[in-house]
Amino acid sequence: MRQSATDRPPTMADVARVAGVSHQTVSRVLSGHPNVRKATRAGVQRAIDELGYRRNSAARALATRRTRTLGVIAVNTTFHGPASTLSGLEGAAREQGYLVSAVSLRTIDKDALTQAMTHLATWGVEGVVVITSQRQAVDALAELRTPFPVVTVEGGHSLALPGVALDQYLGARLVTEHLLAVGHETVWHVAGPQDWLEAEARTAGWRAALEDAGAPVPPALVGDWSPLSGFRIGQQLAGRAGRRSGPDPRLSAVFVANDQMALGVLRALSEAGVRTPADVAVAGFDDIPEAEFFPPPLTTVRQDFGAIGRASIRLLIDRIEERAVRETHLTVAPQLIVRASTARPIA
């Protein structure tokens, strides 16, 4: 990878000159065209190595009208879920020879989304993955016209746009059914903000599981995903633990819509002297790395973020390269992880 002494990086013409062939032959070698004699190929390769030549992607993009660049738009990539999805996505794209550029937004209203799209479009991305967990993002997206394909992640399957999502509904059912199976009369629920599709689906799954089992359905308590909101709700829950308060069913198990809130709930219960799982069982959702070491280790639902990232890239590249395959909505299966926080209560 020797750097040429001159100021400018070597061009294809330089390589051609050194190898004693035309620039077109160099191009053929570079793109693995079959009709090149072995000796010629070797000579060109030698020249390339000698000069430390590297194809100029801008010129290539200009000539081919293909940038081989993908965009990603996401909210709050500092959290475990989006960050993991992003990472899986980037790896999958790189494998396919694409460059990916992510735009990380604080909020995802229509303006911010449009702006992010413009930014990416300016750079000539051939497609975009939008991690659209919030309803407003989905709505904004639905109205947006783009000159390239768009794929959603966690955007629900109601959209015309193709998308990948974890089966949140199933995950919530699994947790709820597990809690009922270990002997709880019913399961309370700390929900995520209902403008989040994931939160909504988890709530729906929980409700369906209870109804199917003929269990009473307590009111859902709504948090904002943060440990603090979990803590506040946990304090309310602690007050009615084990008791039958008013019209509501007895509280002995709680399904919390994410692990961070579950941490807050656990803390509030413990401060109030309510034991987990002896008095109240608690389950979460996400399986963040810390969940295994919560007090007590948390039963939760694991999401395969890597798989979600890979699947969305596949969907997107299918569309860009106009492959025949036309799946539009992929679902990734969740996995129930049972830990001490829902251990069977001593009968």
Added chain:
Amino acid sequence: MRQSATDRPPTMADVARVAGVSHQTVSRVLSGHPNVRKATRAGVQRAIDELGYRRNSAARALATRRTRTLGVIAVNTTFHGPASTLSGLEGAAREQGYLVSAVSLRTIDKDALTQAMTHLATWGVEGVVVITSQRQAVDALAELRTPFPVVTVEGGHSLALPGVALDQYLGARLVTEHLLAVGHETVWHVAGPQDWLEAEARTAGWRAALEDAGAPVPPALVGDWSPLSGFRIGQQLAGRAGRRSGPDPRLSAVFVANDQMALGVLRALSEAGVRTPADVAVAGFDDIPEAEFFPPPLTTVRQDFGAIGRASIRLLIDRIEERAVRETHLTVAPQLIVRASTARPIA
């Protein structure tokens, strides 16, 4: 943003034709050149809007030899620290009109680093930020020759390369001094893997604080950043809590090198019936969002990842645009966050 009826997106020539000027005038309008009459500018702008024209970045890059693209190489972007840094970095770059592409690696040996650099170089990045927390990454980086500037984050200040880092040493001192100040005879330390520069600096800061205070220096116990390793080490610590075992000083306070391990330590202590902070005070490092709700809420050191990201982009763009400013090493100050896990023991 009307999409033209023809297959191809409009070019500068199309805009020029519609506006009745030359393509060069369009170019001047687009790049804000002053010498364009107001009326001409308006006419061109109207044509741009009408056609939904957008500058082709590949052609622009080819003509200017500037791609306005930056690369980022990082390990394990799924963790809170790197993910936050990345996010801050991306925002800062976008503000400056740059596109950023991140490559997320699993391990950062020389091979992987070279490959990532090649990938980014192929796409013509004008500079790269490498988040190099591990010694081997720094070593590999030192040997690498690149045709563009490189800036490190958390790479220590020993390198010839410019870089940004949090003052890990100071952070560790602050925690340790705080623990001594609340009355502990000495402070034990659960360290991160010593091939990580951050871990090393935290250990050094802890040791220096103890030595300066004339406190005995217990052996450092080395973990791998994971909650599990913290748990294992916590079990060992629980065994000697409050006791003076062999030659080692009394254990009443522990400084853990990151919050995740601290969670494991807390759990191990609590399982062994050791109370925090009554029997043993525990402090962490990072201030992850969960730390405030640990059992008990964790005293820790907050890092301003956003600031780190912004600073590194500034350093990089300074170099790319060859500005006069030549700071080479920036340090971001840490902030001690005191919570219940180190509350003053009842004397």
Added chain:
DNA sequence: TGGAGAAGTGTGAGCGCTAACACAGACGAA
């Protein structure tokens, strides 16, 4: 031995933009 077809290579014209220069007209100073 000839000629069709394949294999291997070269030529020229763009891709859509910016940089450099050319040039016309307006304006103030000598």
Added chain:
DNA sequence: TTCGTCTGTGTTAGCGCTCACACTTCTCCA
């Protein structure tokens, strides 16, 4: 007036690559 200078605009030549085609050699079979 006459020049210089500034303003506003157009013209031309690339940037480094690929695509389409032309051309030269082979190969093989009638």
